[in-house]
Amino acid sequence: STGMRILLMLFSVLQFAECSCPSGYELVRNGECRKMESRVSHYYDQALGEAIQQCQSVQGHPVIIHDDQDGTFYKNKEYDNLILGLTCNVNKKRWEWIDGSAVDYKPNSGSYDKELDGECATGCVWYIADSKQWNHKCDHTTTSFDLWCVIPVDQPALKDCDNFENDSDDGACYQIGKATSNWQDAQMECRQYGANLASIHNYQENSFVKKLALADGAVNGVFLGGTITGKGKEYGWVDGSNWDYFNFYPGFPIDGLGECLTMDTLGSSGQWMNVDCNTKQSVACVRQPNSSYADVCSTGPWKEGQIIYTPGYPYDASVQCDFFLTVDAGRKIELKIQLLEANTCCDHLIVSDSYIGGNILANLTGTASGNTYTTKSSNLMRVSWIPDGGVNVRGAMFSYRAV
Structure with missing residues (x-):
């Protein structure tokens, strides 16, 4: 089917994005x-x-x-x-x-x-x-x-909806991705091709995502971009858009059941449930046609476990940015590089122990995935993206936790 061909193509894009260069090759310039x-x-x-x-x-x-x-x-x-x-x-x-x-x-x-x-x-x-x-x-x-x-290195390019499905009612571009092992991986998959986990703002959008999911064989539900953002039952969308619509099953969300959001695609009206964020689930992604992600440096604040991106990821890696990370006093910070793509001639991701004057834990360039770096004693860490052009590379995405 067309949907299956699109999924296979997007899977190959993701695989290539993770590898960047073939084995033995250096990402130079x-x-x-x-x-x-x-x-x-x-x-x-x-x-x-x-x-x-x-x-x-x-x-x-x-x-x-x-x-x-x-x-x-x-x-x-x-x-x-x-x-x-x-x-x-x-x-x-x-x-x-x-x-x-x-x-x-x-x-x-x-x-x-x-x-x-x-x-x-x-x-x-x-x-x-x-x-x-x-x-x-x-x-x-x-x-x-x-x-x-x-x-x-092939880079993602924005042109209308490309291989995403276009919802003519709201003009947004949607795609259903393969099942991932948890909500964070689902968001990472969407970001690989310039999207976020889907935010839904009206009945028409909800119906479109449900129909698209069923057409692509996602009969066991799909992750949406909603998570609990504060104490209690306060939800927010990962793309930062307004929480102005919801379609929970009666009685949901249920306290203690989980902090992430999924849509039941088998039900008649695509109702939502809160689930454990480590649930294995297919992915619903959304982006705007010809959209681009903010190419300005954000000051956060950042949270443990959050996937953090360099400005403009994955389309523009040219903007320098410092990320100041913190955990509770008495704990150390472990940083995990989800993906780094930098020209070895010019672009660097520098990881420092503390905010200023600390030891440099790593000066990274080229490609990396899965590397971890831990502060020696500090509960503070500085991650600095310093590109010299950032030409035709994605930049970096990473997360951190207290240890």
Whole structure:
């Protein structure tokens, strides 16, 4: 069914988001994963084609360099004849990169063959020799090359409702996700593709979510974005919207039964129950079309167990932000990284013991998931997201608890 295809696609998006880069690759810059794939022996006039084919097998391409920062990155690596993704555009009679982009960067004069400035020729390969000179050769003799492949990290993009279902009555975009082991994981799954667990504000929205859930096979209920926010029975929506509608079964919510909210999709009117937050349940996600999440730094306050996101997650990681976390006096803080995606050239997540002047527990970059860091004695922790551009990466999401 269409719903099943969408679910499978969204599951693959989530899996990729958790991994970011394939095994052995480093997330370096501009959301690019890079790795030296292999040392190969090729004819000069066939080397580029072979390199393109090999990199395509991992959804990547050979090295493309557009600025001095990338030029320096590869200049500082150890290799022997690093293949460049330069090819001849026979119509324009000029060299260009294999993705069709212009040659807008060259090393210093004298550090590359002069043919790069003239008309191009077919059957050639450009490479960086171990001397760091950009050389090219076009004959049918063999030599050994080092092949680096570059894999762009796919980022979520907002365009109308994309693969979400559109409710024409309220204009919101909805999707039913696979069952997760608890409410927090459900919210994390929604956030992976720019949504939140669903908030519901009228009868029409409630009916739409129920019908969509049944159509996608979620017959045992779905998590909604409501949780108890204070003492007693006061509920709130995780997306911060107003609590202006409810559809509880008579007698619900029941004290002590649980603090999270689920919709009964088998019932005739999609009524709600409060359940234990560790219940295994399918997921109802919602976002607005072409919406974006706040790219401003929030001051909190933050709560234990809450999933915390860097500003703009997962669409924009460019805004610096400090998160000041606290637990009861006499306890320590354990931080868990749910997901980190940062360019190793530029972006860092720094975890410090105490708010100011404390020891640095971790200076993180690249990709991470599941890492934990604990203060030595303090009940205070500072988590600082310091991007230098945050280009084409998601940023970070994390949570904390007292130990």
